[in-house]
Amino acid sequence: MTMAASAYARATSFLPANCARTYTVRSGDFCEAISASQHVSTFQLANVNKGIIDVGCDNLFAGEVLCLGITGQDCQTVHVVQGGETCDSIAANAGINEALLAANNPNIDKNCDNLGSGEVLCTAWSLFV
Known part of the structure; x- marks a missing residue:
């Protein structure tokens, strides 16, 4: 096994067995940028990489392989x-209702007052896409 193949095998050994797609961290990456560029919600990225990404998402390192989503989910x-958006406006623009937006993004609190600019939300009709 080559050194590169060995490093990749080590890097992917902590990923869920049913990982649908992966991303290799580059220098300077942070969770919201990865989420936006790879079309994965901030919640999903953190949730499927529990034990890999810390709460502040400040422990990423170049070459680390992250799971972006679980097969079937x-x-x-x-x-x-964007600044000034609300759950109501986001849901309306996506053609979904607020209940579905909340179900797809369990990190949003009941009053939807914890949205942060740059956060990436799942706006699918169904979480299982």
Whole structure:
């Protein structure tokens, strides 16, 4: 096995067995940028990489391989939150209702007042896309 193949095998050994797609971290990457560029919600990225990404998402390193979604539960229809947006406006623009937006993004609190600019939300009709 080559050194590169060995490093990749080590890097992917902590990923879920049913990982649908992966991303290799580059220098300077941060979770919201990865989420936006790879069409994965911020919640999904953190949730499928529990034990790999810490709460602040400040422990990423170049060459690390992350899982972007689980087979059968990989939301790739996303929206990047802009300043001043609300759950109501995001849901309306996506053609979904607020209940579905909340179900797809359990990190949104009940009053939808914890949205952050740059956060990436799943806006699919169904989480199972």
